[in-house]
Every structure is written in structure tokens, then in C-alpha cells.
Amino acid sequence: MAFPPDATLADAGEFGLISALTDLFAQGPHVLIGPGDDAAVLRVKTGHVVVSTDLMVEGRHFRRDWASASDVGHRAAAQNLSDINAMGGRATSLTIGLAAPADLPVAWALEFAQGFADECALVGASVVGGDLTRSDQLVIAVTVLGACTQAPVVRSGAEPGDVVAIFGRQGWAAGGLAVLGRGFRSPRVLVEAYRRPEPPYDAGAVAAEAGATAMIDISDGLLADAGHIAEDSGVSMDIFRSAFDVAEPLQAVGSALGADPLQFILGGGDDHALLATFPAGSVPEGWHVIGEVAEAADDGPRVTVDGAAYDGPTGWTHF
Template sequence: MDTTSRGAEGRPTIGDLGEFGLIAQVAREPRSDRVQVGPGDDCAYVRVPTGSVLVSTDLLVEGRHFRRDWAEAYDVGRRAAAANLSDVMAMGGVATALTVGFAAPADLEVQWAEDLTRGIVDEAALVGAEVVGGDVTAADAVTIAITVLGESAQSPVLRSGARPGDVVAFTGRIGWAGAGLHVLARGFRSPRVLVDAFRRPEPPYEAGPVAAAHGATAMIDVSDGLLADLGHVAEASGVAIALDAAAFEVAPPIADVAAATNVDALSFLLTGGDDHTLAATFPASTGVPDGWTVVGTVVEGEGVTVDGAPWEGAGGHEHYR
């Protein structure tokens, strides 16, 4: 029996198409020569009269990306800004400015909106960026849309540059936010360190430009899960990525949650998103910068494997799925 949803007169809905199908469809729209990199990477790359600028937009919707009973407004603001700032980091750039679109019910307390704004401003300040504008409107649920502008001292590092023989590495926390969400979804508020990791990620902002200068061949912000996001790198580069499970170190709080809930601890590291850690590929001859952990290699083929086999189960988060 066909259980897919259908719109008017049986036409497919975006639920049928899926997140990445929708993105691919939108990406087919023609672009001018000034758009050097359009949809499909962590940021667009647009030529302007004085040079080029990195651009990216992210949406956070109440009930889908955050819950007001799970996090304070200030933390929601920090998290919303981090999701955008990390995209610029993933291209090897530095964010310079943000615009914020904010929609909310009329009965939302003003203090909540003010705390949200302070969180966005404080997170942006970590990289020297500023909020320069935006828009506000009414809606049934709180929705936050942030557009970030950035720049890069060199050509941006794309998802499409990985080559067989490269090593695969990451830097930053991984699996912490996913384990925190796992805890919150079960009605708990501890371990506090994991819950806080979900509420307020800590992207390694300085690592992006350092990796670019070190010769990273491809790079991506891990927001939907390492397997899912490395899958984008593999597809864009026309290669396969082979991960080594033994190369991952499971932090004690994650191990404790996994044991208490009968879940494979490695699944948090491989499929948990929202840490906004950074994953990249580097030529084996140059190695990786300090603070990076090598977890695999780039090989001929397609897709992502763990210890030589596809991962059983979901590889990460996908909207509309």
C-alpha cells in the first residue's frame, strides 16, 4: 500500500521529495557568472565588485530544531548562530556579518526575544562577526532564519576536492550533542554535560582557516551526522570514504548514556549531529594540523563505510524523513 502523502490532485509533496531531493531541484535553477559556488556546499561563493563573499542561510523552527522547555532563549540564540558561523568555517573562511529573520507568536514574551538576540550576538562575537540587520514577522511558532556573510584569505575549500589516498579527519566534539538530544528525548536532563552540548554547541571556529592553510582538499561542517555529511563529500568528490571504528574515542559520558539506554555508543559519534564539528580530507603526505583526529581514508568507489561495510541503520538526520 502506498503510504506517501499527496498534495492537491495527487501531486507530490515536499515530504515525498525529501530534503536533499528538494535542494537538488532548487539547485537546478540557472545562476549568473558571478555565482562561483551555488547550492550544494556549506556556503555559496559570490563574486562582488570588491572581491568575493561567502554566504549561507540556516533555519531553526520551534518543535523541529529546538523546544523552549529544553533550552533557554539565550542558548537557542547561541545554537542558531553557531549553525551558520560553522558553515563559513567549513569553507576555510571567517564570518563577518549576520542578518536575522525572526518570526514568533504575538504572545511570546519580549524578554525571550531579547535573550535570543543576546545569544546570537555573543556567539557571533567569538569570531568577530556582527548582526547587521534582519526582519521580524508574526507566526504560529518561533522561527529563526540567519544569513551569514564571510570571507576567506584563500580559495574556499569545497566538498568536491577529496581524492583517493587522502586521509579523513575531524576536530572538535563529536557525538556529544547527539547523546544530549537522546537524553532529552527520554525526559531526562543529565548527564548535564551532554544536555548542555546539545543546547549550546562549541564549533572549532579557528580550525577552518587553519585546515585550509594546511592544504585540506575537502571540508564540511558536521551538522547532520558524520556519516551523512561525509556522504556529501564522497558524492561531490566522486570517491568513497572508509572509516575505521577503532580510531574513534568514546567519551565517558557518552559511554555511560549508551550503556544505560542499550545503544551502541559509536552510533552517537557517527550519526549524531548538532555538534558542528569539522571534518576534512588532507593529502597523506602533509598529514593533519594539531588537534585533528584521523579516522579513515579516501578510496576509489562511492559511499561511506565503517570497517569495510555500510553502516546499519540511519546515517544521520534528514528533514522530511
């Protein structure tokens, strides 16, 4: 269906738009029944399914003046696919709920959906269903389903003596967000990292096969997410400042904003790097050791940086 270039969701109507959107979503061979019925039906091989859900709210998780519709689509898919990655799984299927103002341009919705579909295609996952309704504020609700070929890696398995390792770029998206928040558009490479993260989709399953004892994707911030593992595993963790090479663009932003660039790395989320613990000697290729696991402190699990509490910004509060 073709829409006039300035058409809004109200002009297009629910069913016309749903039809145009679902045309963008290729269905994999595991999809027995795709979008358009009361529910989708998926073939499941492994006897279990991994499922996660995430919300993105305009003005809070994204801004239409800071990122294109396609970027928002990529990011909405990426942050959900990353949750399956963090279990050591592979994503197969997603649903999208879109609550949108009636004056949202149809073109925005279609570009969003195309970006979402393109990100899903990176891992071979299909968009199998969704819902579309009117709201005052744009809210994107995504649920992702996946499979693991081995035992899923939870947050609670870290053991004293394990090493802490990371896979993927970390702090770049936070640097980009800091830049955008001050009205700048450069360094461009950081802004792009914020607009369109590149989660290491293969690293999760590899880590699981290598015997990772705990794993999480970094979305609240490195230290905050390390804290989730520490808390759930009943251990403490120490992170080494010296493990991080601060990339040149992050150094530039630190200088420009008068901030320690390490705060983007230790406090930032949004890159969807993976953080995991491994028995010493089991760290697979591509993973970078940044710390170690110890017995919980007398007053409970804690995460330290070079043996001391970190006093910089450490993550994201949702309320």
C-alpha cells in the first residue's frame, strides 16, 4: 500500500498501516503462522524458549531529533536481541507493540520498522506479530524469543576466583549521549554508537560454550550491571582501571566536557557489550579481562574499582 508522503497514522488507519508494516517483515522457516492472526505460531526445536521484553519511551529512551526512525528501529531491536545474547542464546522471533500519537508520520513508522527488520536480519530473527494503538507519547514495547543450544548463562553463577571479562565496545554510546545532551553532533563516531549500537551477537553463545559462569548485557552501566551479577551470585568484584584503553574519541569528549572519560566506560550502558565471568584460563578469544571475582565483603556483595568504591556516575535510574 502506498501512502501520501505526509500521511499520519490517523490518515493511514490501523489496518492499512499494519498491512504495510508486516510487508517489511520476512518470515523465517520456523514461523508456522506469522503476523495477522490472533497469535503467531513458531516451531521450537530445543524443547525450551528464552523470552525477554523491553520498553522504550520517547523522551526517555530516545528522541526523534537525536536519531532517525531507522536508528530507533535498529536500537529497539538491538537491545532486545542483546538480552537473548546475554543468556548465551540466539534470538528467533520478536513482537512489536507500538503506541503512537495519531500525528506520527507513517513514513516514520515505516522507517522504524525497516530499521528494526534490518537489525533482526543480522541474527536471522523474524518479527512475527505486534500491536498498534494510539497514545499521547510514543512507546515501543518489544518482546524477543530465542533458543539456547546449551544451558543458559544466568547472573547468579559467578564464583570467587573467576575472572571478569567484557566483549564489545563499551562507553562509546554514553559518550555519544553526553555529546548530544550538550547540543553537539561530534565526535560523530560516538554519536553513531549511541544511535545505532552494535551488540556482539555471536559472543554470548561462544561464552556459554566456553563455560561462562555468569553473564549480563550492559544496559544499566558497566558497574551497575556488574553489581547485578555480584548481588545475584553473592560475590564481590573488583574492576581494574588499567584494563581499559580509553579510545581517542572518548578522551576528546572527556577533555571537552571536563569529565573523566573513564566514567563513560564504567557508568555507561547502551552499547550492549556483554559482561561475563569465567573460570580463570577459560576466557574465549575476543573477550577482554577487566577484573576478578572475590568472596563477598563482610557487609555483602560489592563492586569496587582498583579495590575502592567508585564515586563517579554509575548507571541509570528508571524512576
